[in-house]
Amino acid sequence: MPKISLPRYDDIILAAERLQGFITHTPVLTNTEINEALGCEIFFKCENLQKSGAFKxxxxxxxxxxxxxxxxxxxxxxxxxxxxxxxxxxxxxxxxxxxxxxxxxxxxxxxxxxxxxxxxxxxxxxxxxxxxxxxxxxxxxxxxxxIPPYDHPDIIAGQGTATLELLKQVDNLDAVITPLGGGGLLAGACLAAQDIKVFGAEPALANDGFESLQSGIRQPAKPPRSICDGLLTQLGALNFEILQRHLSGLFVVEDRDTKAALEVIWQRLKIIVEPSSAIALAALKQEQTKFAGKRVGIILSGGNIAAEPSQPLQV
Amino acid sequence: MPKISLPRYDDIILAAERLQGFITHTPVLTNTEINEALGCEIFFKCENLQKSGAFKxxxxxxxxxxxxxxxxxxxxxxxxxxxxxxxxxxxxxxxxxxxxxxxxxxxxxxxxxxxxxxxxxxxxxxxxxxxxxxxxxxxxxxxxxxIPPYDHPDIIAGQGTATLELLKQVDNLDAVITPLGGGGLLAGACLAAQDIKVFGAEPALANDGFESLQSGIRQPAKPPRSICDGLLTQLGALNFEILQRHLSGLFVVEDRDTKAALEVIWQRLKIIVEPSSAIALAALKQEQTKFAGKRVGIILSGGNIAAEPSQPLQV
Structure with missing residues (x-):
């Protein structure tokens, strides 16, 4: 395969122009109770509300x-x-x-x-x-x-527009956290964020990204076991290169913590997200001291999970 | 009790100024599939994402x-x-x-x-x-x-700001539909909407509002039986007067239709709403021919209901 050149910031700007009127300009939500509990200001970019139910x-x-x-x-x-x-x-x-x-x-x-x-x-x-x-x-x-799911310059540039939009919606962010699966969203965030720190969150049971960054050699995907069903794929080659250059840190998160974060988002924010989205909040909680007093953007990646009331509705 | 004067449009403007920076400017969501299924353009004003989880x-x-x-x-x-x-x-x-x-x-x-x-x-x-x-x-x-829940000029004016905001967010609306319980939200909508038609949606099992408007005499609340637990109270006296003057129509909705609308909102919009919110979409579906080709605003009143994934998350 010929060497593909990495996408850059300009490609994200171009993608944002192309996507104007085509995608949903998703809202950013905040919640006072979550902020108080975690000691920072969190801005949730709701890509679960994107068309098709995900940033994809x-x-x-x-x-x-x-x-x-x-x-x-x-x-x-x-x-x-x-x-x-x-x-x-x-x-x-x-x-x-x-x-x-x-x-x-x-x-x-x-x-x-x-x-x-x-x-x-x-x-x-x-x-x-x-x-x-x-x-x-x-x-x-x-x-x-x-059209591959993540390891492609146009895909990465498109995903980067989520972070670009977030930065237009919220001033003075200190950091952005996104989930890491194949790496399209996280690599796009790295390119879009420029001077702002970008962090990834990866399931402990599917931490090939973490091991790749540690070893400097892209590792194969692990057996698919995490509740984060969107994050089980291998980190893409282009994405790996971008993360190596730009990523400020990658947090490895246990599924039980992701599950707890999912419950917080459903109950407090009143939106339906899938586990792969909730991992970013779980990572923030885990690294609470690192983000104390900061303004942190979290990309909620998707909401494609079946949900129902805890108590049956009596009709 | 001395006669209380009814709130007016100006009171809603004043309320909106007071509430600036105090309340959440809630997003408006749309969904192509729901629009296609119902043959109109629907703009969901997400008061389930309001602080405290409701327009209240x-x-x-x-x-x-x-x-x-x-x-x-x-x-x-x-x-x-x-x-x-x-x-x-x-x-x-x-x-x-x-x-x-x-x-x-x-x-x-x-x-x-x-x-x-x-x-x-x-x-x-x-x-x-x-x-x-x-x-x-x-x-x-x-x-x-x-501070009564609905039958009070300041309460009505405050609730009216939800519709006022919606009208700023969406151009050329033809109609607004809100749930009807005590009537604060619906009366507020009537005052805020001015020339735009406003409709209410009320549970068939708690249709004292419908009977009040039909008979011209405010009727007592019915025994609390509907799944719309937020809509079981009696229509307020002030609200009754406002609805008599301004309301374009009131739709009575069966709980099973509200339940179906709830599922559509959860699955398609990826947000958690309580049954009392979903009734407005159920009413629109019921009156589909009336709203064909129209631009309709729906106030999703609240999201205070416990929710969980349909399948247990395996950790």
Whole structure:
């Protein structure tokens, strides 16, 4: 594969222009009780309220909008167990681009349903990197473009617009924390934030990113075990390079702490986020002393999880 | 009781100025799939994301901010099974006003807990209007001000700021729909909306408002049975007068339709609302042909309901 050049700040500005009117300008929420409990000011960027239910719509849309007319006509495909597939499906439906998504057989039902609802064509494959790569290689022969979930300059630039928007909505942030899975969101945040510190949060059970940054060599994905089903993939190669250059720190978080953070967000902020979103708040709590008195942005990455009232509603 | 003059549009403007920086400027959400399904454009004003978890914080804060210094020092009390009590508690804590809330013994646990968390002092009373009135009469002897949940000019004006804000956030609305319980939110909407049509939504099992408007005589509350636990009170006297003059229509909604609307909001908008909020969307669906092609604002009144993932998170 030829060496792909890393995206830069300017690419995020360009992506933000392309996405104007296409994506939802998601709100930023704050909560006095959470701030008091953690001793800092937190600004939650609600990408769970983004179209398709996740920030992934930014990158997927940017990638499709960047295609030439003949490429759009040929259609695109991807491999995704969740939010990227749905995001690409919804963006494709809007632009009239045919989208095929290979979905691993162990994908959460709600995410598979969301991909189906987007209008994308689903192909079921075995779980794991091998089946993904095999599918991608075969499918590329059809002439369709492969739009990968995270390791692609247009995807990274698109995801970076979430942080760019946050910085326009909130003055004088000291830091931004995002979840880390494949690294598109976090790498995009690193590029968008410029002088502001950016931190990542990664599940302890899927800490290949942490080990990659420690060792300087990109590590394979771990067996998929964390409740953060969106963060189980291997850190992408481009993203790894960007994180090596720009990341201020990566926090490894236990699932039980992510679960507690999820409950706080649901109960206090009154919004539905998936565990992969809540990990960033769990990381902040874990590193509370580090962020004492600071103004911290948290990107809530997605909300694709089934929810119901704790008590049945009597009708 | 001396005749209290009805609040007017100017009172809402004044309330909005008072509340500047005190309340949350809540976001407005839209959803393409819901719009397509219902054949109109819906703008959801997210008062579930308001401080204290409900629009009630607007009226409670406005009422406390309107008090003279010596009145604030004397403290206030109210009777509330839910969101008004918590709202008054939180507003009181912020302004250093002592707040006592009489809570009926049948109040939902989450709402009672929310009142407790606000810092208010709780007194448990029997359910029903009689116990409420008895408590209010006795407590008034202490010199504390009674801040009623809805039938008060400052409360109505405060609640009206939700609609005022919505009209600034969204151009060219054709109509606004709000839930109807005691009538503070709906009466406030009527005053704020001026030339725009305002509709109410009321549970079929608690339709004293509908019967009052039909008969021209304010009817007593019905036995509390609907899943819309925030909408079980009697329509207030001031609110009744305002609705008689300004309301464009009132829709009576079955609980099963409210429950379905609740699920749509949770799943599609990714926000947690209580049944009393969802009734407005259920009413819109019921009256779909009436609103075809229109731009409709819906005030999502509150989000104080316990929620959990449908599938347990495996940690």
């Amino acid at each position: 719509y930014r990158g997927a849309s940017n990638a499709l909008l960047a295609l030439a007319e003949h490429e759009r006509k040929a259609g695109v495909f991807t491999v995704s167990s969740g939010n990227h597939g749905a995001a690409l499906g919804y963006a494709g439906a809007r632009l009239g681009v045919s989208v095929t998504v290979a979905v691993p057989s162990n994908a959460p039902a709600i995410k598979r349903n969301n991909i189906e609802a987007s209008g994308a064509t689903i192909v079921t494959i075995e779980p794991g990197m091998e089946a993904r790569e095999q599918f991608a290689t075969q499918r590329a022969e059809t002439g369709e473009q492969f | 914080y607007r009226g409670a804060s406005n009422a406390l901010l309107a008090l003279a210094e010596h009145e604030r020092k004397a403290g206030v009390f109210t009777v509330s099974s839910g969101n008004h009590g918590a709202a008054l508690g939180y507003a009181g804590a912020r302004l250093g006003v002592s707040v006592t809330v009489a809570v009926p013994s049948n109040a939902p646990a989450i709402k009672r807990n929310n009142i407790e968390a606000s810092g208010a002092t709780i007194v448990t009373i029997e359910p029903g209007m009689e116990a409420r009135e008895q408590f209010a009469t006795q407590r008034a002897e202490t010199g504390e001000q009674f």
